[in-house]
Amino acid sequence: MKSLGVVLTAAAILVFVVLVLLSKQPRRTYLLYMLYVMPLIDFKVTPWQFGSLTLFDAFSYVMLFWRYKDFLSIYKPNRFYFGGFCTLIFLLLLGSLTSSFITNSLLSLLSVFPVFIYARLLMVECMQDNQFMNKMIKVLQFACLFSMAFLAVQLVVGLNFRLYSELNQNTQDVNGIRYPSYFHDSQKYGQFLAMLSFLFLLNKKNVKRPALINLLLFLLVAVAMFLTGGRSAFLGLSAGVLFLLVFAGMQFKKYIIAGCLAGGVLIAIFSHSLVVFNRDDDINNSLDFRASIWKEAFEIYKAHPYLGIGVGNYQDYVSLYAQDQYLVLEDEIIFLDQPENGYLKILTEYGGPAFLVAFVLIIGSAAGGMRAMVKKQTDARVLLFIAPIISWLVSFVSLYSITDRRNLIVLICLCSFLIYLSNRSKIVDDKQTEEVNGQPV
Secondary structure (H helix, E strand, C coil): CHHHHHHHHHHHHHHHHHHHHHCCCHHHHHHHHHHHCHHHCCCECCCHHHCCCEHHHHHHHHHHHHCHHHHCCCCHHHHHHHHHHHHHHHHHHHHHHCCCCHHHHHHHHCCCHHHHHHHHHHHHHHHHCCCHHHHHHHHHHHHHHHHHHHHHHHHHHCCCCCCCCCCCHHHEECCEECCCCCCCCHHHHHHHHHHHHHHHHCCCCCCCCCCHHHHHHHHHHHHHHHHCCCHHHHHHHHHHHHHHHHHCCHHHHHHHHHHHHHHHHHHHHHHHHCHHHCCHHHHHHHHHHHHHHHHHHHHHHHHCCCCCCCCCCHHHHHHHHCCCCEEEECCEEEECCCCCCHHHHHHHHHCHHHHHHHHHHHHHHHHHHHHHHHCCCCCCHHHHHHHHHHHHHHHCCCCCCCCCHHHHHHHHHHHHHHHHHHHHHHHHHHHHHHHHHCCCC
16 A cells, blocks of 8 residues: 555656646646645655655645746735745744754744745736636535545445555544545545535526535535544534525525525434444543643643744654653554644644734635625625635634645635635736836736
């Protein structure tokens, strides 16, 4: 199985090089290729000693040097996000240099830059072609449906059909199998489905009202999410649906309510067969365990409130200074690499200021989309991009998922779509001004 991973990684690199070399639009090729090979982009190309960089990271750095001209100018509406990025990197660099594990943290910092590389190139491509966002949405939907086809095979033949030589232990539950599809972790796959499910509610003919096929596909993705057995994904999906019920138009609400009722009936009928609804026996133990870890993680933050302990240093830190944060797996003691809470993981490693900057960038994209919709500068599509971000924000409480590049790239796309839609008219005005004055903005 490990040899299969090596072969697939090598094949993905070879195909990428060939496609980009032959492409007349390498930027577009890169952006779409990352989605088409979604199952593979989290495969490692460097060992942990050299930052555990993934295919996504490697391809992004290639494009940074190949398309360097795309990074030389900043449109005025996006200067807020560019300033946020520079501030975040500066703070993280300081945190790395003042940490107890400088080399490890600096190498881990390399995995942060690809986030902004992909977002920047996506924004540029959307500005060049206002139909490209629709293409990206189609390919994201394809990636979701392909994962469900992979899941369908697992339902028939079992977990021997997988991409990884070993799966996370959470795939084997005492109450049944928690299916991960082509992911390593069933919880992260559940969050992936919860976020992408909302894109299937997008009806291109009438944004204000989903068609029957939209609702059916949304429910189908939700069913697949239940098969992962993840409670955090279910809570996130529920939060996103609640957001739509509050802010969507009346026509949209009627269809959402109808879909929820249909989903409720299905849950009532099949709840005894779904692992997510049959894990009551371990809830108290799970909460007690997590509460103790959360408390200790917050104490770590209080000891390093401004610059944190350094990106990627949580496991090394607790192995020296908080040695009760461990699990025993197959008679081996393994120190936790995160405190079972995405917010606390970032808070402890980044420190308070960088934590705020990171989430201001994410929440700011959603707030900008809502403001643009209220001002009628864009349409109701923004709601279907904000809902999955809310879903992610809720599930992030108990699931640090962005280490998996597949979840991360979905979040990047959603935030970039919102930034583009909320600033599209301003960007057009800036481009016209640039053409008149002959100067970059």
